[in-house]
Amino acid sequence: MLKKRIKKDFSRYGGLYLLVIPVVVYYIIFHYIPMGGVLMAFEDFVPRRGIFKSDWVGLQNFITFFKSYDIWRLIRNTLRISLTNLIFGFPAPVILALLINEINNKYFKKFVQTCSYLPHFISMVILCAMVKEFVSTNGFVTQFLVDWFNIEKVSLLINKDYYVPVHVISGIWAEIGFGSIIYLAALSGIDMALYDAAAIDGAGRFKQVLHVTLPGIAPTVIIKLLLAIGGIMGVGHEKIILLYNEAIYETSDVISTYVYRKGLVSGEYSFSTAVGLFNSVINFALIMVANKISAKVSEVSLW
Amino acid sequence: MKIKKSPARIAFEVFNTLFMLFIVLITVYPMYHVVVASFSEPYQLAAHSGFLLKAYAPYEWGAYRDIFNHPLLISGFMNTVIIVVGGTALNILFTSLGAFFMSQKGPMLKGVVAVMIIITMYFGGGLVPSYMLVKNLGLMDTRWAIILPGLIGVTNLIILKTSFQAIPDSLTESALLDGASYLQIMFRIMLPLSKATIAVLVLYYALGHWNAWFSASIYLRDRGKFPLQLAVKQLLESDSKFAGDFVASKHAQLMKYGIIVVTSAPVIAIYPFLQKYFTKGVLMGSVKG
Known part of the structure; x- marks a missing residue:
């Protein structure tokens, strides 16, 4: 049969x-x-x-990693970069979308959108080259901070305390516009009748945003937030490899860059693979947990 | 019907407009800075610190002449063109084959293939195993090492599958009755009817190839094969052993800026015309397969 x-x-x-x-x-x-x-x-x-x-060798490579001094530094840096990004980088495009949505003039709106999407189209190599120039000793970002916040006039990338802000802010600069597209689409999908109904019930513009606009884009925001939480231990290596240097490994070295250096630069193949495997198991678990939570709090789920 | 605006609303609109202008300013200024710096008089530029509102005269265009004559940048550009064209063509072919199979109702093994594809979204071998694979396949120092590992993007496959599924089954069925093969159905019916989606995928894959540098940096040794982004990276890192001739040039600093302008210009120049496809792509990607 x-x-x-x-x-x-x-x-x-x-x-x-x-x-x-x-x-x-x-x-x-x-x-x-x-x-x-x-x-x-x-x-x-x-x-x-x-x-x-x-x-x-069984679990020897994992044991070496867990016992090493590096592990805490890597986990701390990975979490610090992704949490800072979650706190500042995640809401930025949502807020931008809400504000763009309030622009009345169609042409001005289009102009703002087109400009704000532009940095997304700059390649990572070039983006990082620009960032390095701007935060160098004579760069305009450094000069601005020297003039207004009285910091020392040296490249920001040789001071370990500035790595995370430089990484996160340049990321926001590059992606705030393009990231807002999805929320703008969600905003345009909200039924106009809901606003009219709210207005009849006496809601002002602010109340309308609170009770119609925000619930309207909440599902999109939740999905994006879950994806971001699921990726919290997965800070990519490309940008960091382009930006960091030995003087600031203390704050800029994350798991993925460590895997790269150990595996492909120093040739510790097994050890690097073990660290990578440890990281992908955690990533996988985080995605699963994030999805479970979302299934509980709402009907919105990644699958 | 004209509703009178409250003072609070007017204040908000003024603030919002100013804030939007500020956003435009911070997105555009860095690019303006780079462009203006790229043809400024080199010595005054070297002494300059902070915001640059206009180029220093007398303008110096020498950096651009050097860039367009630089062998590593020329070969980089050619290599990138080859990878963008060839790689994207293969991406589209393989993504279409996968999406076409997944869009058809009926085959018993469809579920197996689907699971096989989806697992790869959540789990992979990682950097070293992938590197060893490329090495063992004998692909080191070839362009295949850059093109083959990323042949199919799962999200793109799902996008295309969704688009194929929107095409009525009756078209496929009547074509089969007329004796068409599945290959013909895919090329003559499915792909022509999904042109808009294909356009989006072409853009995404092509932009990905244009921007890529990391896999080239680990798989390529021969400078003559470097794609543009990797060539640029090597030139911009002044501590790099390749940069000797470049740092010695009196335009070194200008060239840095010039390279940024020249390599970004093609994408920045065409993007506004293709904006609607990119926007569409973002929205398609967010639709669940």
Whole structure:
């Protein structure tokens, strides 16, 4: 019976299966083989001997990491960057969207939107090059802070206390506009009749925002917030690699940059893979928890 | 009907307009600064500190001449064009194949393939295993190392699948009855009817390739193969061993600014015309598959 069904399935959809073979092969080679490759986290991996012939060391790499001085610094920095980003970077595009939404003149609105999206289209390499210039000793950001806040006139990127603000503020600069698109769309999806009804009930503009606008965009905000919380331990390496330097590892080195340096710069393959695996397990758990919470508090869920 | 505005509302609108102008100013000023600096007189610029309201005369355009003649930047640009064109074409082909399969009702193994794809959204091998794979496949120092690992973006696949699903099944069925193959259905019916979505995906994949530098930095050794962004990174990092000839130039500082202008200009210049596609992409990505 099953055999017959399989036969029928293949005779009917054979051509379709042929088309998906390249896709399946791609996923096996470029995603599933590396997933199997995490086994090297439990080995003393030597490239010459390959993954099957290297010596097994059990949890040794993890133990080394947990006992190292680095782990707390990495977790602290990762959390500090993502929490600062969550507190300041997350609300910024929401607020911008609410304010753009209040602009009456259609052309001015379009102008503000187009300008604010622009930095999103600057590549990371260039963005970081610009940031480095602007916060250098003679940069205008540094000069501004010297004039107004009386800080010392040196590059901000050699002072460990300034790394997180530079990272987060430049991120807000680059993404505030583009990030507001999704909220603007949610805002335009709110039924105008709700505003009229609220006005008839005596609600002023502010009350309307409070009782109609905010509940209207709440589902979008919640989904985005959950995604952000799920990614809290997943601070990316690209921007940090471009911005940091040895003098400020104390505050700028995060798990992903550490994985990069240990794995590809110093060649500690197994140790780096172990740290990476530790990080992805935490990321995965966080996404699951975030989704569970959202399913509880509202009907909004990531799936 | 004209409603009289309350004083509070007027105050808010004034504040809001000013705030919006401030937003425009802080987004545009850094770019203006870079452009103006790139042709300023080099010695006065070197002594300058803080905001730059206009370029120092006499204007010095030498940096641009050097940039357009710089071998690493020229080869970088050519490499990036190859990767953007070739990579995006392969991205679209593979994403279409996957999306087409997922959009069809019926095949028994559809669920298996779906799970296989979705798992990769949440879990991956990580940096070192992926690096070892590329090495073992013999792709080191080839452009394939940059193009192949990211052939399909799952979100893009879901976007395209949703778009394919909006096409009536009856079209596929009647084409099958007329003897068309699935490949023909995909190329002759599905893709032409999803042009708008394809346009969005082309933009996203192409922009991704244009901006990419990290995988090139770990997989490529040969400078002649460097894409533009990596070439720029190497040139801008003055401690880099590649930068010798560049720092020695009297336009070094101007060239920094000039490179920023030249490499950003293509995208910044075309983006406003494509803005609606980018906006569309953001919204499509947020729709659950």
